[in-house]
Amino acid sequence: GAGVSQTPSNKVTEKGKYVELRCDPISGHTALYWYRQSLGQGPEFLIYFQGTGAADDSGLPNDRFFAVRPEGSVSTLKIQRTERGDSAVYLCASSKDSVYSEQYFGPGTRLTVT
């Protein structure tokens, strides 16, 4: 079956612009996670959805970052007033229920802020 997909695969934007990153999880997976990976680091947790609600958004670095999952399936990560420090690979993952289940990752979106 289809895995987790993310669009776009690459996004180059200018400092100060708004961007949206999309994640399509595996059908039926109730849990969805967003991570950010900077060069030389492991993935860093941003936010976790269980169904439609953000169960844990403690990893969002500041209020420029926001994510939604209105119908409990597709999720969008939104970044306002982008800064050069936001440049990273943004990974989305889904799992059947909780963190006891293995997570299935998408290929990531590489965001470059110039």
Added chain:
Amino acid sequence: ILNVEQSPQSLHVQEGDSTNFTCSFPSSNFYALHWYRWETAKSPEALFVMTLNGDEKKKGRISATLNTKEGYSYLYIKGSQPEDSATYLCAFYTGANSKLTFGKGITLSVRP
């Protein structure tokens, strides 16, 4: 702040060599330890989810052990092949919140 340490940072081995990696994590409030393999230009792929002290899991030539009391997990690759070249990530879950805390990963390069 939770620290998940992985060592070594990178490893270069010859095809056929066996190798192992270490993942260290806080021994308190342990719930689960995940291992992932991330090949270049692909998505991270789950290898193991381990929850019990003394757990040992195996998938083909790859196996992992878990010691929750001392806070470490070993990943072993027997008879490395070039297709094993990837970054191997471990991630720790405390159960206190919903986040997996990842290590920086170990980059393995297997020479034919």
